[in-house]
Amino acid sequence: MSIFKRLRDLTLSNIYALIEKAEDPIKLTDQYIRDMQEDLEDAEKAVAAQIAIEKKFKQLYEEQAALVKKRDEQAHTAAQMQNIELARRALEEKKAAEQKMNEYKAGYDQNKAAADNLRSKLEEMRKQLAEMKNKRETLVARYNAAKAQAEINKSLAGFNTDSAAAGMKRMEEKMLQMEAQAEASNELLNGKGKSLDEEFAALGKDKEVEDELAALMKKYEQQQ
Numbered sequence: 258m259s260i261f262k263r264l265r266d267l268t269l270s271n272i273y274a275l276i277e278k279a280e281d282p283i284k285l286t287d288q289y290i291r292d293m294q295e296d297l298e299d300a301e302k303a304v305a306a307q308i309a310i311e312k313k314f315k316q317l318y319e320e321q322a323a324l325v326k327k328r329d330e331q332a333h334t335a336a337q338m339q340n341i342e343l344a345r346r347a348l349e350e351k352k353a354a355e356q357k358m359n360e361y362k363a364g365y366d367q368n369k370a371a372a373d374n375l376r377s378k379l380e381e382m383r384k385q386l387a388e389m390k391n392k393r394e395t396l397v398a399r400y401n402a403a404k405a406q407a408e409i410n411k412s413l414a415g416f417n418t419d420s421a422a423a424g425m426k427r428m429e430e431k432m433l434q435m436e437a438q439a440e441a442s443n444e445l446l447n448g449k450g451k452s453l454d455e456e457f458a459a460l461g462k463d464k465e466v467e468d469e470l471a472a473l474m475k476k477y478e479q480q481q
Contacts, residue, residue, distance in 0.1 A: 283400055286393045293386045300379050307372040314365035321358035325351055 328351035335344035 282396050283393070286389070286396055290386070290389055290393065293382070293389060297379075297382050297386055300375070300382055304372065304375040304379050307368065307375050311365065311368040311372045314361055314368050318358060318361035318365045321354050321361055324354040325358055328354060 328347045332344045332347035332351060335341075335347055
């Protein structure tokens with residue numbers, strides 16, 4: 258017995274409430290849809306069989322109704338021809354046909370009512386199935402949105418802004434340290450890489466500055 262058959266008496270609103278509480282509402286909804294589809298197929302077969310019975314009774318009823326009319330006309334023809342025996346036989350068969358016609362008419366009316374009832378239920382099942390499929394699309398969208406939100410919340414929960422700021426500060430200090438080391442290394446390389454001529458030239462530049470400074474100081478000493 259399918260899930261839907263066990264819950265056949267529940268309304269769709271009750272089914273939706275169960276789906277909302279399910280751990281995986283999409284899977285449960287898909288199961289309901291499959292079960293409803295199976296029930297719908299069974300109902301379609303039942304309706305088809307009932308319609309066939311309805312049509313059969315209608316055919317039998319119409320055949321007897323036609324026979325009643327025919328025997329009535331034959332009885333009138335025989336009476337006009339003064340053939341009493343033939344008229345009697347026609348009326349007897351007319352009466353028997355009328356009895357069968359009434360029986361078939363009752364059977365036709367009964368089976369037509371049953372077929373109409375099944376048609377109505379079948380249409381209602383189709384509407385419920387369509388509604389369930391529409392509900393599935395809404396559930397999928399809501400489920401995916403909730404899942405994405407949960408993932409975001411999980412990521413945010415593991416993210417510590419204080420530790421991130423502290424980490425960033427340590428990175429900045431590390432970079433400053435690396436930059437200072439690079440600058441110092443560069444100065445050392447520049448100092449070690451000077452040639453002998455460059456060093457003497459540097460000494461000459463220093464002597465020029467010292468000579469100019471001594472002359473400047475001497476000038477102002479003389480003015481005092």
